[in-house]
Amino acid sequence: MFLNSLLPMFLGAIKYTIPLTLISFVLGLLVALLTAMMRLSKSRIVRTPAVIYVSAIRGTPLLVQLFIIFYGLPSIGLTIDPFPSAIIAFTLNVGAYASEIIRASIQSIPIGQWEAGFTIGMTKSTALRRIILPQATRVSIPPLSNSFISLVKDTSLASLILVAELFRQAQEIAARTFDFLLLYAEAGLIYWVICFVLSLFQNKLEKRYDRYVAK
C-alpha cells in the first residue's frame, strides 16, 4: 500500500505542489518588494494602499482567501481554474508577509550606507539597488526561508479547491482504501522530506552571504 500510493503522491508533488510553491513564491517576492517600497514611501497616498493590502491579507485566513477566489468570484462572472486560483491566492499571501520582512530588512541597514551612496553621486534608486538591497538580502534570508517552507505546507490547502496536489492524492486514495493513518502519515513524511531539503539550501545560501560579515 505504502509503495502503491507513493507514486501518485510523488507525481502530485512534482506536478502541483512544487510548481505551485515556486511560482507563487517568485511572484510573491515581486509583489512584496513593490509593497515594501510603497510602505517606505514618504507619500501617504502611495503608502496607504500597501498598508491596507498587508492588513487585509494578514487579517484573514488563507483558506478564506482561496475560497473567495475560487468559489466566490464566479458569482460576479469571474471563473478561474483551480491551479491559477491557487497561484493568485498564494502569491497575494506571500506578497503581504514577505513585504514586512523586506521592509524591516531595508530599515535595518544603517542610514550611513545610504549617505555613503549619496556622497558618491548615487540617486536614491541606485543606492537602493547597489548598496541597500544586497545587504538587506542577507538579513532577510532566514525569515524569507521560513515563509518559503511554510508555503510548501500551505499548498496542501489547495486540495480544497480541487488542485490535484500531494495531499489531494492522499485523500483520494484514502477514500478508496480507508488507510487513513498510513496515507496521511506518508503525505506528512513527503512534506517533511521536501522541507528538509529546502532547509539545506537555506544553510548554503546563508553561508554564501555571510562571507563579508565579521564572525
Added chain:
Amino acid sequence: MFLSVKGLAKSFGNNEVLKNIDVEIKEGSVLSIIGPSGSGKTTLLRCLNALEQPDKGIFSFSDGLIINFDNKLTKKEILQLRRKSGMVFQSYNLFPHKTALENVIEGPVIVQKRNKAEVEELARELLRKVGLEDKMNLYPHQLSGGQQQRVGIARALAMEPQLMLFDEPTSALDPELIGEVLRVIKDLAKENWTMVIVTHEIQFASEVSDHVIFMDGGYIVEQGKPEEVLKHPKEERTKQFLDRILNPA
C-alpha cells in the same frame, strides 16, 4: 574663491543648529572647523553636500554654479552639488558587501559610467597612495579602523571631486591608528586639494590648515589663520574650549 556660502541657516524642529553662517572656501586651501559637540560644525559640513538640506542660504561656486536654498532643491540641483565634493565619514561607512577595491570603483563605474578596467587601474593607484596596496581584495570587516578610513578616503578621491569633506575622520579610531589617517590627509593638503575638515585634533588642525573656524551654539565665534585662532585666540569661548581640549585632566 572656490565656494562662498552666505546666510546659511538650519533648524531641526525648534532647535536652530546653524544661525546665519557665512563661510568662504579658497581654492586649494584647507579649512578646519573646530568647536564643542552640538556647536553645529558637523551640520555645517553636511550642508555643503546637501546631506542636510539647509533652510536658507546661497552657495556660489567659482565656476558660476549658484545653489539657492530658499526654495527646496530639485533632484538635479542636489546631484550637481554632490558631484562637486567627496566625503569621508566619522564611522567610515564603507560598503560591507564589497572589497576595498570594489568600494573604490563603485562610484566611478556605476555613477560616472567610466570604463571598468581604467577605473580599476586608478583605484589601485589610489589604494597604493593611502598605503593599502596589499589589502585591496579584503572586505571592510577584515581591515582595522585606520585602514577602513583610508579606503574611505580613496573611495571619495576616486570620484575626482573638486572639494573633499572630512567629518571627524579620526574620532572613531584607536589612538595608535590616528596618525596613519592624518598623514594621508596631510599628503592631500600638500597636493593642494581644497578641503574642509571637522576635527578635534587641534595639533593636526594647526599644522594642516590655512584657515580655522571656531563654532559654538550655531555661530562662528572666531576665525582666522591657525596660529591666530589656535595659539592666540581673542574670544573667551575659544580660549575655554582650547583649554578644555588641550588640558583634559
